[in-house]
Amino acid sequence: MPFAPPRREKVYEVFDVDDLYESNLKMFGDVFESLIGAVFMDSQNVDETWAVLKQQIMPYITVYANPLTLQDHSRTLLLELWNQKNYTKVFKCTHRSENVGNDEILLCGIIQMNHGGDKARPRDVFSLRFPKDAKHKVRSFYKQFYQVVEVFVFSVDGKEEEQMIRNPEMVYLKLCSFADAFLRENYP
Numbered sequence: 001m002p003f004a005p006p007r008r009e010k011v012y013e014v015f016d017v018d019d020l021y022e023s024n025l026k027m028f029g030d031v032f033e034s035l036i037g038a039v040f041m042d043s044q045n046v047d048e049t050w051a052v053l054k055q056q057i058m059p060y061i062t063v064y065a066n067p068l069t070l071q072d073h074s075r076t077l078l079l080e081l082w083n084q085k086n087y088t089k090v091f092k093c094t095h096r097s098e099n100v101g102n103d104e105i106l107l108c109g110i111i112q113m114n115h116g117g118d119k120a121r122p123r124d125v126f127s128l129r130f131p132k133d134a135k136h137k138v139r140s141f142y143k144q145f146y147q148v149v150e151v152f153v154f155s156v157d158g159k160e161e162e163q164m165i166r167n168p169e170m171v172y173l174k175l176c177s178f179a180d181a182f183l184r185e186n187y188p
């Protein structure tokens with residue numbers, strides 16, 4: 001009787017597309033670069049490689065590089081706005097997620113000083129809860145986080161901006177107060 005390996009059942013793990021997007025962008029980019037490199041190595045022709053690249057990438061360019069659709073990318077808008085001001089450049093602005101119970105996830109907007117010892121610890125400034133199975137959690141979160149940061153940035157006048165450059169703690173305190181007001185107004 002021939003040897004037969006034991007049958008294994010396929011195990012499918014449920015995953016959150018937002019989490020996949022967040023943690024694997026570099027991997028997807030590396031795979032894409034490898035594929036284009038393989039096309040070039042096989043064809044040895046830049047024009048043929050460009051034709052394949054163009055065919056693969058044009059649908060994404062029309063969506064993601066179109067100024068009319070850029071308005072839907074709140075995370076990009078947030079980071080661009082955040083990096084325009086001198087008083088926010090000492091901070092990194094990002095998010096973290098945390099499981100809350102069995103059926104919810106908490107997304108927190110955080111700022112972290114780029115240097116400064118104990119002051120460099122990540123500090124939550126804005127948090128929202130979502131059902132774990134909700135679609136586009138990260139996108140929804142950043143849309144609202146952007147609104148908070150936008151109101152904050154445009155409320156700062158020249159004199160206050162100078163004070164914030166000298167005392168970055170003011171950025172954190174004022175941003176937290178704007179986030180609290182936003183949450184009270186929109187989530188009573």
